[in-house]
Amino acid sequence: MRKSALLIATIFLGSAMFANVNQNSQEAEESGLKTEVQVSEKDPAPSGFTTEPTDAIFDLLFQFPVGVGGGEYAVATDGNFIYTAAWNSANFYKYQMDGVYLESFTIAGAGNCRDLTYDGEYFYAAPNSTTIYQMDFTNQTLVGTITAPAAVRGIAYDANNDAFWVTNGWNPPIRLISRTGTVLQTLNTTASSFSGLAWENVTEGAPYLWAHTQPASNNILVQIDINTGATLQTYDVANSVTFEPGSISGGMVITDQVVPGKWAFLGTAQNDNIWALELADAAPAVAPGAPADLNVVAGAMGALNAEISFNNPAVTVGGDPLTELDAVMIHRNGELIHTINNPVIGGAVTYTDNNVPAAGMFAYEVVGENSAGTGVPATQSVYIGHDVPAAPGNPVLVAQGENGFLTWDAPTEGLNGGYFTIENLVYSIVRFPGSQTVATNLTTTEFLDDDIPSYGSYYYEIIASNNYGDGGIATSNAALLGGELSGDFIAVINMPSGNKKVFLLNAFDGGIVLDNFIDLDAIDAGTPKDVLQVNDQIWVSDQIRDRVDRFDMGGNYLGTIGGGATGGLDNIRGMGIVNDEVWLSNAGTQNGAPGNAIVRISFDGEILGNFPVNGSPWEPMMYGDEVLLSFSASGGFTSRIERLDYNGNHLGSWNTPGEINFIQQISTMDNDHVLAAGFSSPAGVYEYNTQGVQVGLIPGTSSGPRGCLQLGNGNILWTNGSGTHIVDINTGVSSTIIPGSSQFADFVTFGTTPPVLPGDANCDGDVNVIDVLTVINYILGANPEPFCFENADVNGDGTIDVSDALGIVNLIVSSK
Structure with missing residues (x-):
């Protein structure tokens, strides 16, 4: 008892990179290095035309660094602001004309834009597809689309023809298309590796096309004869602009809006800078300067x-x-x-x-x-004139039983900075998904939606209006409404660019239950790889962000393990629960990470240590009284499934090394057999018996599988770079249920009461001095969160007091 009291007193006194940035393909699985999602887009087959400078008109007018990076590619201006766009997300970015970064925004229905062009009213861009977006950047809306004859990367507005010049992806031919997509002219040229395109009619002999190209992973301007396609001159932008090593070309326009009196090339080096070079004078030298x-x-x-x-x-x-x-x-x-x-x-x-x-x-x-x-x-x-209201502030959605309760702050200024009063201010509410208007002409700043159609993840738009029209729109957070989930489900990561999220599927047949259970773009996810339930939390490992993100069972973000230069993680992959802690596969050495190793993490997110492994690890999994760990080939070690004990000691290979390659996820079947996803040839999801002997290949899974699970009905769910699929074991037919690059999947359980763990006051699955502090804070009225009352009530008397704190101390001491 004296030892316990001393410990209580003491507690009271003490309680006061390797990421490749040049993309050769959007899907490049790692082989010892993490390279899946890069932030600069590079022509995988650059052209070889000459790049010797042949003119000296390209004086530097300005350059300034990009405000965000991580995919900034396109650039254009309307003379009021400079805008950029990310090729690998739905984001657009806004700058003052002097280069001061202002904000990011999105436009519903548009994104992943490469080159931009401006026709004096609207901006146009394409996501390297046949769809060209027509966009209003002032109101941040999609006005319409144009269907092109081929995937468009570079695009330029031609004012003479009121039409658009577009590239054929990275390559020629360059086509002139009308606003309806009709091909008006086809231009063959030796220039290639197009990242941007511009049209001008201001230099001698014009009009001309100018291309921003990357023939050797660089930044080359090329002048093209608009009638013959001949390359007239080229210029290496690096002769004028200072680039970071490895910078490559992005978008480009020609405009007279960035420097008074000058026509200029306005371009980007992806994720590096925005620059302007002189093309020609916009006014005679002896004409009047600007007022x-x-x-x-x-x-x-x-x-x-x-x-x-x-x-x-x-x-x-x-x-x-x-x-x-x-x-x-x-x-x-x-x-x-x-x-x-x-x-x-x-x-x-x-x-x-x-x-x-x-x-x-x-x-x-x-x-x-x-x-x-x-x-x-x-x-x-x-x-x-009188302005419409700006967007409402601070929109918050919370679940109240099965209903959704929405609150917000009234706008205090006009949407456009004009004269504004709160007179006749009203709101409309639109529920998503489904775009259902659920309220109009509200005068209060709260709303209860008591007519939720079914259980799911919902969010709302709040539209402020007055007598002068509709104003700004605020978008709430997402929340699970319509009841509560209960039972077993499958969580799977789906990660097409700009739309990374966790789906919830029916554990029996794989049907989609929630298509946006966790929005991973909201936390700037890189390559989310594995998903794992840890008590009442969902953890998601991020391979290139070098972190594990934690969420509650409602999909709300809680925090991060690792991340950053001192986070201790690098090139992480799969996770598994082993002996009351989480084992995480790590393969890199940046950020103080241990290289090829298993990193041990407590249920409350504390990194406990690590141990080395022989090869590049992917997925740990408890199997009987041992652990199975999958490997890809690395450092002289073959691809295999290794046996380990709970202390991390290697017990030998479980299967025949090298018989399948690049093994990513492994999982157990209902007969205790094991599924293994072999990403590389001979690719496929393979079945092993309990002795590690291969007994078969799941049909229809030979296209680079990553994840694999057996459903309750016996069918096999598997994932790869093109989506999430289900193989019918009776027919051998594989069907896609979720398109877009997918990663690992795992079972999660909702609505069950976690078992009581006496002393675990902070609900982290462990009993230690932190639980004593948690109980003390509860006694002192600090209302700690989370707090497991039944666990903290060690003596079972229905109250939390000092005797429970002493009881936890005794539990700690007796366990030593």
């Missing part, structure tokens, strides 16, 4: 007018003192609204535009003119 200090102020209280002030040009486009200024013109949205004749050079001007037709965003342009021609404009956009 100075332009300021446009919208009318007060929503009035439809604007006050425009500026100083007339004082210098030429070339920078010399201006001696001739004949007129200054003011345009609104491209329409001339006022001309000042015989203006004073450098003089101050104020003009009021009293003829704004309606509320909206207006672009004002002020430009001088003399005998040499029209000069360089100054521009500013401003919202005039």
